[in-house]
Amino acid sequence: RSSPFLKMAVHGPVVKIHPVVLASIADSYERRNEGASRVIGTLLGTVDKHSVEVTNCFSVPHNESEDEVAVDMEFAKNMYELHKKVSPTEVIIGWYATGFDITEHSVLIHEYYSREAVNPIHLTVDTALQSNKMNIRAYISAQMGVPGKTVGVMFTPLTVKYIYYDTERIGVGLLQRTRDAPNRAKGLTSDLCQVGGAATRVQDMLTTVLAYIEEVLSGKVQADNSVGRFLTDLVSKVPKISAEDFESMLNSNINDLLMVTYLANLTQAQIALNEKLVIL
Amino acid sequence: MASRATLDSPVKQIQIEGLVVLKMIKHYQEEGQGTEVVQGVLLGLVVEDRLEITNCFPFPQHTEDDADFDEVQYQMEMMRSLRHVNIDHLHVGWYQSTYYGSFVSRALLDSQFSYQHAIEESVVLIYDPIKTAQGSLSLKAYRLTPKLMEICKEKDFSAEGLKKAMIGFEHMFEEVPIVIKNSHLINVLMWELEEKSTVADKHELLNLSSSNHLEKSLQLLMDRVDDMSQDIVKYNTYSRNLSKQQQQKHQYTQRRQQENAQRQTRGEPPLPEEDISKMFKPPQPPPRMDTLLIAGQINNYCQNVKEFTSQNLGKLFLAEALQGHNS
Numbered sequence: 001r002s003s004p005f006l007k008m009a010v011h012g013p014v015v016k017i018h019p020v021v022l023a024s025i026a027d028s029y030e031r032r033n034e035g036a037s038r039v040i041g042t043l044l045g046t047v048d049k050h051s052v053e054v055t056n057c058f059s060v061p062h063n064e065s066e067d068e069v070a071v072d073m074e075f076a077k078n079m080y081e082l083h084k085k086v087s088p089t090e091v092i093i094g095w096y097a098t099g100f101d102i103t104e105h106s107v108l109i110h111e112y113y114s115r116e117a118v119n120p121i122h123l124t125v126d127t128a129l130q131s132n133k134m135n136i137r138a139y140i141s142a143q144m145g146v147p148g149k150t151v152g153v154m155f156t157p158l159t160v161k162y163i164y165y166d167t168e169r170i171g172v173g174l175l176q177r178t179r180d181a182p183n184r185a186k187g188l189t190s191d192l193c194q195v196g197g198a199a200t201r202v203q204d205m206l207t208t209v210l211a212y213i214e215e216v217l218s219g220k221v222q223a224d225n226s227v228g229r230f231l232t233d234l235v236s237k238v239p240k241i242s243a244e245d246f247e248s249m250l251n252s253n254i255n256d257l258l259m260v261t262y263l264a265n266l267t268q269a270q271i272a273l274n275e276k277l278v279i280l
Numbered sequence: 281m282a283s284r285a286t287l288d289s290p291v292k293q294i295q296i297e298g299l300v301v302l303k304m305i306k307h308y309q310e311e312g313q314g315t316e317v318v319q320g321v322l323l324g325l326v327v328e329d330r331l332e333i334t335n336c337f338p339f340p341q342h343t344e345d346d347a348d349f350d351e352v353q354y355q356m357e358m359m360r361s362l363r364h365v366n367i368d369h370l371h372v373g374w375y376q377s378t379y380y381g382s383f384v385s386r387a388l389l390d391s392q393f394s395y396q397h398a399i400e401e402s403v404v405l406i407y408d409p410i411k412t413a414q415g416s417l418s419l420k421a422y423r424l425t426p427k428l429m430e431i432c433k434e435k436d437f438s439a440e441g442l443k444k445a446m447i448g449f450e451h452m453f454e455e456v457p458i459v460i461k462n463s464h465l466i467n468v469l470m471w472e473l474e475e476k477s478t479v480a481d482k483h484e485l486l487n488l489s490s491s492n493h494l495e496k497s498l499q500l501l502m503d504r505v506d507d508m509s510q511d512i513v514k515y516n517t518y519s520r521n522l523s524k525q526q527q528q529k530h531q532y533t534q535r536r537q538q539e540n541a542q543r544q545t546r547g548e549p550p551l552p553e554e555d556i557s558k559m560f561k562p563p564q565p566p567p568r569m570d571t572l573l574i575a576g577q578i579n580n581y582c583q584n585v586k587e588f589t590s591q592n593l594g595k596l597f598l599a600e601a602l603q604g605h606n607s
Contacts, residue, residue, distance in 0.1 A: 019473060020302035026465045027299050027335070031366040055306065059365045072364075079361055082354065085340040087310055127465060134472045162473060165309045167412045168302065174417050175298040175462060176470045194416045195594040238602055246603050253596055257589040260494060264582040264589075267505065271575045274512065275448050 014051040015138040016163040028059035029127040038099040044090040069105040094121035307338040322373040375405035381584040384577040393432040422453040449575035501581040
């Protein structure tokens, strides 16, 4: 399942990507001009000592043919200025291209970006799904060859990690659920349904775990100690509270919530009444 | 505070792409602090009775610091640039983050009115980051009802105007249902991410602690109710003054008539009729629009609180079931 590329030793910063960047790239690819086989764009983000965090991106119009490549640099600079107004902490950290290979044109574009950023990274997103997967890879350029004579540029791969903010994770979770819905569309559920949904998910997970335990008990699957440790953790997480204590805690909580609901309803009735008396 | 979209409204459903959702989340996460709101513009197109939102871009904040910053120019440039890369450049609305559900304000009303006036199908998306962090995406789409549009057009915010239009706080905004739809490519991306990313689901939705959130919501609610009661007191004083004035006017005219009658009997010329309205200036009626907004806001808070408590009740019963299992 993992390609051989990932096993190579990587020297260089770890690239952490936010899902919004990938979604943006996929969207730009879908909107590419007729005849263009790939899209390129600038990556924005922040640089750390050992890692590069990619938080934003925008696509840059470019023309590519057999022997030449033209990138609208004016546009790139403009867009960067506009973006800087909103997020002043984001800087240009590299560029992306859709497609599987790195071509000679990529080297030229990479050179341009080396002028804009210190040691830019290059991200490729395989939107054409060449190997039946959407491969996402990051590279950094390294000099190679004999200094003084023929020098060349080599793209060394970097480790790619995906990082999410908490709210992002929830957003992505929702988007992942739209995959299974018919017509690929899903509405947003409301209060109690959400709790129900979450409870169902936990229940599904518990069923899987139970099935595994059954199999171990009946000898079909070898028992794994680490899994066993996780299981004991899980079971001991439910706190042991005496029945009366729990009863009283539960009741006081329920009372608080009911009181708040009552007050909210009362307030709503009051303002409705006030309106009827005063305005209408 | 919001009624479902009526049959004659031009927009019956909103279809949002996942990309827009992620962008809004990121914008608030990185640039929003505390009670400040972040805003941005929505781009998309209208298809039959659906409003499809396909992209968005954020608006910078702190425009007060930058004296030579021109909002309109920024917008124009952004849209022009996006057109170059084939992104839909039709303005279809705007989005705003909210703090605990407080967004019913004059500013929002004015902005939405100017948008809806220019583009009939525009909506405002309210994104609640705090509610989202609690477990599920909270995104609502609102439009102004046609009645409210009428009133804003006439700029007649007095009590008579509102009474004529029969607007209650429940008829100010109408909510439009939202559907999230992704293209196939994005779906592929989602599958990839699920495979590669090892982020465990934290299940915040099943979190039992509720007092913090409840406290803050109730605090905001109480502040608004205070505002409301002040408003009511003002209105009461006004109506009392008005009735007192009526009485005074009445007494004055009566005295005048009596005097005139007496003078007639004595044969003297009657006193000239004075302009009563100039003598008794009618008191200024208090503006009703603010009351309406406050009422709408209070209603919104109450709705949110009720949703929250019902969720928590569900969770408490879940916990009880778990305990019942063990004990």
